[in-house]
Every structure is written in C-alpha cells, then in structure tokens.
Amino acid sequence: MSSTSKGVALVTGASSGIGAVYADRLAKRGYDVILVARNEERLKKVAGRIEAETGREVRVFPANLNDKTDLAKVESLLRDDKSITMLVNNAGVGSVASILQADVDTVEDMIDLNITALTRLTYAVAPAFVARGSGTIINIASVVGVAAEALNGVYSASKSYVLSFGHSLQKDLADKGVRIQSVLPGATATEFWDVAGYAAQKTASITMSAEDCVDAALAGLDDGELVTIPGLHDGDAWTRWEADRRELSKKFGNAKPAARYSVKSSSAA
Numbered sequence: 001m002s003s004t005s006k007g008v009a010l011v012t013g014a015s016s017g018i019g020a021v022y023a024d025r026l027a028k029r030g031y032d033v034i035l036v037a038r039n040e041e042r043l044k045k046v047a048g049r050i051e052a053e054t055g056r057e058v059r060v061f062p063a064n065l066n067d068k069t070d071l072a073k074v075e076s077l078l079r080d081d082k083s084i085t086m087l088v089n090n091a092g093v094g095s096v097a098s099i100l101q102a103d104v105d106t107v108e109d110m111i112d113l114n115i116t117a118l119t120r121l122t123y124a125v126a127p128a129f130v131a132r133g134s135g136t137i138i139n140i141a142s143v144v145g146v147a148a149e150a151l152n153g154v155y156s157a158s159k160s161y162v163l164s165f166g167h168s169l170q171k172d173l174a175d176k177g178v179r180i181q182s183v184l185p186g187a188t189a190t191e192f193w194d195v196a197g198y199a200a201q202k203t204a205s206i207t208m209s210a211e212d213c214v215d216a217a218l219a220g221l222d223d224g225e226l227v228t229i230p231g232l233h234d235g236d237a238w239t240r241w242e243a244d245r246r247e248l249s250k251k252f253g254n255a256k257p258a259a260r261y262s263v264k265s266s267s268a269a
C-alpha cells in the first residue's frame, strides 16, 4: 500500500465497463486498487493506465469467479489482507432471453456469479471490516431488481437479491462501522449488452455512460445513501417507496389468514 492511501479497494469485474471506471475513480480518490476479472491482458491494460494517471498502486488479480478455486483465492485475499478497506462487488452478467429461450446452464452460471460469488466475497470481508470497525461494501445491483419484467427473469431476480442482501447487510453491519451501498444502474453503455444479447441498447437514448453512472454512484456514497439509483431523477419517489415497504413489512405477521380468503381458521397450537 502506498503512503497517503485510503487503503485498498478490491473491485471485481474491473477489466471493462463500470468496474474499470470504479477502479479509475477510486484511484483518483486516493485508494490503491486490486482489479479482479478473468481477462488478465485487459486487467493489465486498465492497471497500467490508472497507475500512470494517478500514481497509485494497482494490482491485478486474474480470477474466474465462477470457478470455486479462483473464488476461494479472492475470498482468502479479502479475509487476510488488512490493507483492504473497500470491496466493490461489480462483476456480473445478464441476459435478455426469456425462460423459453434461455439455456439453464448459462442461467445457473449467472446465479453463481451475480449471487453466489458476491455473497461469498461479502462473507469473506465482513468479519475483517467489523474487527477493524470500518470498511465499505458496494454491491452493484440494477434497476431491473425492481423493474423485474424488463430483462431475463433470473437476471432481474439476481439483482433483487443484491438489493435485499444490501438491506440486510445494513441491518447487520452498519452499527459496526461498515458502510453499505447498493447501486442500481439503469441501462449503461458497456459490453454487458453484447453478453446479454442486445448490443443495440448501448446506443439507445436512455442509456447512460459508465463514467456518469459511477460518478453519480460515488456521489451517492458520499451522501451516505444506502441505495443509489443514478438514473432516477425523482429521488423522493424512492424514499416514498422505501417508507411504504417498511410500513408494509410491519403488517405481514398475523396468525389468522386475511378475511378475503374466507378461511375458517383453526388454532395454531
């Protein structure tokens, strides 16, 4: 770790798109950075550019997060490297295919990356952050975690998971000094869309640049937001939705079914 550093940020999916911009912006904010993704050549290019522009230390850690051995190596790094102060769980893939078109093995790989890897990396780093009383975990979800009907259903559900997981992390870790943020990008101009099967989205009028997306997300982090939605102009709409969700959550626990189901209730005991 270089002197005057804010510590080390480990960014997954840092070889392109949103992750590469996070690496750049975090280095410019004074973090040293560890870049994780599969493509070592691309990682080295990103690292070289950021190092040259910022003078920060940028390490590459090639890993396939769908591979249990590789994933375990990243988990070990997060558990053991005390200089790590931030985890950006960004690596993810999507799809636009419906359940009738999508290949179930590809969908399972998506679950392994978007959910399992993100969860295991968070579990690896959380105890270390709690022990030190500080640390930041940024999880990249998506607006389709709320707008579930937009793309492939498993992709949307994987991002709903990330959003829910973030709420629960906030409950478990915020009072122990760990900062949590869930970021919900809308359509962003990255290679995500080539992999997802709809490259034309990259040039659509509603599509944001990865740079604007990350700059807004980091501004949201600075403001202490738990959930940041770069493309949502009416921020109060989310505040209202969240307040309604929390109010609704208080109303679920009833021993008797709702009257509208006309169930002649028997006692639980």
Ligand code: NAP
Pocket: 012, 013, 014, 015, 016, 017, 018, 019, 036, 037, 038, 039, 040, 042, 063, 064, 065, 066, 090, 091, 092, 093, 094, 113, 140, 141, 142, 143, 184, 185, 186, 187, 188, 189, 190, 191, 192, 193, 195
């Ligand atoms: P991207 O440019 O395709 O970046 C995806 C990154 O994940 C790449 O660095 C890729 O690198 C890495 N990756 C893919 N599979 C991996 C694996 N098995 N192991 C390790 N790394 C892997 O797309 P992006 O838009 O920046 O995506 C970043 C995140 O934003 C994702 O979680 C995505 O769901 C989310 N998001 C994107 C959009 C959008 O419209 N673009 C909208 C909402 C949310 P390698 O190929 O080198 O491994």
